[in-house]
Amino acid sequence: MNVRHFRKVADLDAREIRYVLDEAARLKRQPHGDVLDGKTVALIFSKPSTRTRVSFSVGVYQLGGMPLFLGEQELQMRKSESIEDTARVLSRYVDAIVIRTFAQADVDDLAANAGVPVINALTDDRHPCQALTDIFTLEERFPDVRGRTVTYLGDGNNVAVSLAIAGAMTGVQVCLSVPEGCDVPARLWDEIVSVAKQHGTRVWVERDPALAVAGASALYTDVWFSMGQVPDESKRRALQAYRVDATLLARALPEAVVMHCLPAHRGEEITSEVMDGPRSVVFDQAENRLHVQKALLAYLIRGS
Numbered sequence: 001m002n003v004r005h006f007r008k009v010a011d012l013d014a015r016e017i018r019y020v021l022d023e024a025a026r027l028k029r030q031p032h033g034d035v036l037d038g039k040t041v042a043l044i045f046s047k048p049s050t051r052t053r054v055s056f057s058v059g060v061y062q063l064g065g066m067p068l069f070l071g072e073q074e075l076q077m078r079k080s081e082s083i084e085d086t087a088r089v090l091s092r093y094v095d096a097i098v099i100r101t102f103a104q105a106d107v108d109d110l111a112a113n114a115g116v117p118v119i120n121a122l123t124d125d126r127h128p129c130q131a132l133t134d135i136f137t138l139e140e141r142f143p144d145v146r147g148r149t150v151t152y153l154g155d156g157n158n159v160a161v162s163l164a165i166a167g168a169m170t171g172v173q174v175c176l177s178v179p180e181g182c183d184v185p186a187r188l189w190d191e192i193v194s195v196a197k198q199h200g201t202r203v204w205v206e207r208d209p210a211l212a213v214a215g216a217s218a219l220y221t222d223v224w225f226s227m228g229q230v231p232d233e234s235k236r237r238a239l240q241a242y243r244v245d246a247t248l249l250a251r252a253l254p255e256a257v258v259m260h261c262l263p264a265h266r267g268e269e270i271t272s273e274v275m276d277g278p279r280s281v282v283f284d285q286a287e288n289r290l291h292v293q294k295a296l297l298a299y300l301i302r303g304s
């Protein structure tokens with residue numbers, strides 16, 4: 001059987017993304033099932049997590065399976081055993097491996113040597129589970145998201161990359177509003193542009209945040225310093241104008257929503273006023289991780 005992985009958003013095609021999002025909507029209405037009956041899912045985490053760890057654990061349980069949390073410190077991996085051998089051994093025990101780590105190459109290596117699906121739960125480059133969920137959350141607010149614009153403001157990080165690719169594959173236009181020095185790395189930007197071209201969608205960079213939010217249906221932001229990065233004062237200064245606040249939100253469409261993958265640094269990349277305001281969907285995003293990842297796991301494990 002051909003093992004399917006989710007190392008990045010584009011590991012699924014547009015039709016498969018549609019299927020997973022529709023299944024997620026069904027699972028949101030009917031959370032319990034037996035599709036993972038007797039199955040075990042390993043969760044390897046080398047970075048902290050609240051949402052991803054808990055939503056995967058609860059999701060596996062709700063579908064009849066058993067989640068097995070493995071903090072990287074507890075494993076032989078990278079100490080006395082390679083990632084490749086870890087993949088081979090775990091594949092003899094478990095039915096899927098979810099991994100959050102630093103280098104994307106480590107997820108790719110794990111997948112290349114695993115006999116079971118590997119799911120990327122965040123790397124320095126990508127956060128594909130978050131991005132699928134973000135499209136799902138947008139669709140809850142805007143039944144036809146095609147042609148709508150999401151403006152991402154802040155640091156051109158893992159969340160921005162996966163959001164841009166998921167948007168491109170589902171017909172959502174993504175505007176990245178990032179200051180100079182905070183751009184998405186060139187190799188990932190090239191990939192985003194190529195996926196957008198392939199799907200006939202639009203992605204672009206607009207450095208002026210006031211221009212970037214005009215016409216947007218959603219303003220999205222994330223922390224200015226991701227896990228593993230050392231905070232840097234000049235970067236912090238450059239990002240001040242990109243804080244999502246009431247003034248920027250007032251320039252977006254009247255129906256525009258505010259998004260953040262969380263955890264948020266209130267008062268830094270987003271104000272509490274908008275995060276706790278009526279147009280915020282940030283806690284819906286957090287909840288929806290559960291529904292979308294359950295649909296994704298079921299799809300990959302069944303090998304449909």
Ligand code: CP
Nearest residue numbers: 049050051052261262
């Ligand atoms: N959004 C997200 O992935 O949150 P955690 O770091 O808490 O998993």
Ligand code: NVA
Nearest residue numbers: 157159222226227262
């Ligand atoms: N960009 C953030 C996302 C956290 C969910 C990070 O990598 O720390």
